[in-house]
Amino acid sequence: MLMEFTSFTVQQWQRVIFKMGFPRKRQAWVVISSLAVFFCVTLVFNNQVRKVLNSSMLLDNMDLSEGYGLRKLLEDQEAKIERLRSEGMEQRLPQCIIIGVRKCGTRALLEFLDLHPQIRIADMEMHFFNNDENYEKGYDWYRKYMPFSFPSDITIEKTPRYFISESAAERIRKFNSSAKLIVIFRNPTTRVISDYTQVYQNKLERNKSIDRFEDLVISERTGRVNTGYKAVRISMYYYHMTKWLHFFERDQIHVVNGDNLIDNPLEEIRKVETFLGLQNLVTESNVYFNETRGFFCMQSDDKQQHCLGAKKGRKHPAIDPIIVKKMNNFYRPYNKKLFQMIGQKFDWD
Ligand SMILES: Nc1ncnc2c1ncn2[C@@H]1O[C@H](COP(=O)(O)OS(=O)(=O)O)[C@@H](OP(=O)(O)O)[C@H]1O
Structure with a gap:
């Protein structure tokens, strides 16, 4: 799902840049640098979310290794909170x-x-x-x-x-x-x-x-x-x-x-x-x-x-x-x- 979203966003962005009417060489550079910025921002965002989640100490037993999607992480977090609440914890x-x-x-x-x-x-x-x-x-x-x-x-x-x-x-x-x-x-x-x-x-x-x-x-x-x-x-x-x-x-x-x-x-x-x-x-x-x-x-x-x-x-x-x-x-x-x-x-x- 994240891959689909990323590829959709990249295509849209390419179209916008092409419409700006830059020469071909410059278009390529603009696309590459925008992608680099996009991935850096995503990385920083993911790390921040992980920090916040870790700080609430609910992820003790979770596998944070590669491939563990952010969405899955958030779902597990929510499920864990739900379970604790159902047990009477706040x-x-x-x-x-x-x-x-x-x-x-x-x-x-x-x-x-x-x-x-x-x-x-x-x-x-x-x-x-x-x-x-x-x-x-x-x-x-x-x-x-x-x-x-x-x-x-x-x-x-x-x-x-x-x-x-x-x-x-x-x-x-x-x-x-x-x-x-x-x-x-x-x-x-x-x-x-x-x-x-x-x-x-x-x-x-x-x-x-x-x-x-x-x-x-x-x-x-x-x-x-x-x-x-x-x-x-x-x-x-x-x-x-x-x-x-x-x-x-x-x-x-x-x-x-x-x-x-x-x-x-x-x-x-x-x-x-x-x-x-x-x-x-x-x-x-x-x-x-x-x-x-x-x-x-x-x-x-x-x-x-x-x-x-x-x-x-x-x-x-x-x-x-x-x-x-x-x-x-x-x-x-x-x-x-x-x-x-x-x-x-x-x-x-
Ligand atoms: N069980 C046990 N294990 C390890 N260390 C212990 C323990 N009990 C007391 N201490 C002493 O705790 C000192 C560190 O104090 P704090 O935790 O208040 O430091 S801090 O202000 O949070 O940085 C630390 O001071 P230093 O020895 O000067 O490093 C320890 O002497």
Whole structure:
């Protein structure tokens, strides 16, 4: 059908060009270049559609290999949605949001929670409440990216950027004043090193110039920790948390210990299950230590094993202990204020 349509369109287009009265040689060129443009546009369009379909996570088991027509793909998608709806599932807006913090284990937390039969996760970081352009698209746009769920399920979205955003807290409150929020903290100095490592690796892959950690973290002028470096500011958790507690009650925000999530994920997951009012259904059998990765990984009830990708758990560069000490000293007073504010302490020295 697509072939018939394409050949019909090409014939029509040829007729139009011939009618323009160009010399023969030029006609051939116009036809060839129009065809090239047509196929490029089709290719880009197909890829975009595939991206959108994949993002809704409904095509997990579909064969996207060559020859799988776009029309068939859309039909299968519609059939799948119909089937889910007939089973009582709908795409629902999230009742729980993981608001951050970047590089503290937000992906690991989300994927461990996904092991719970009543938790449905949005796979993509939506950047809905922090990004004006996305926010203006409205809740219906946001909902389209949510997973299908039963009424008794809890949908969770995570966008670590919300934590430091100027607008997200107020917008989430307006969206759902009884929303449940989760924030993960990790030793602030380690978080900066992790953040630097990510940017460093990305730049390395793109052959871009790389700044030394100490040049970014320590101000050349004052010799003190450089608060002009964004990664340093993100780890000043107290400042950001003040904003969230302005818009939400303390008991609406669950704080996860990101360092403990690495060593003892089950302990942290159980606390989150309780916070969400769910039964503790993620068990020892769902979590196993993978020696090769050096991290705990996930095992579903049907014994499918899954670890996070290589971009999580990168090897950190060795940092001069004097710089680490300087950073720890810098963060100590902010940490102290944070502990008082949230009524929870972490061993970060
Ligand atoms: N189970 C498991 N597997 C792999 N990685 C784990 C796990 N638990 C926690 N972590 C830590 O998660 C850190 C990445 O944090 P985020 O997922 O929040 O990063 S991001 O902001 O979404 O990029 C990542 O930080 P780095 O080690 O610095 O890469 C990990 O230490």
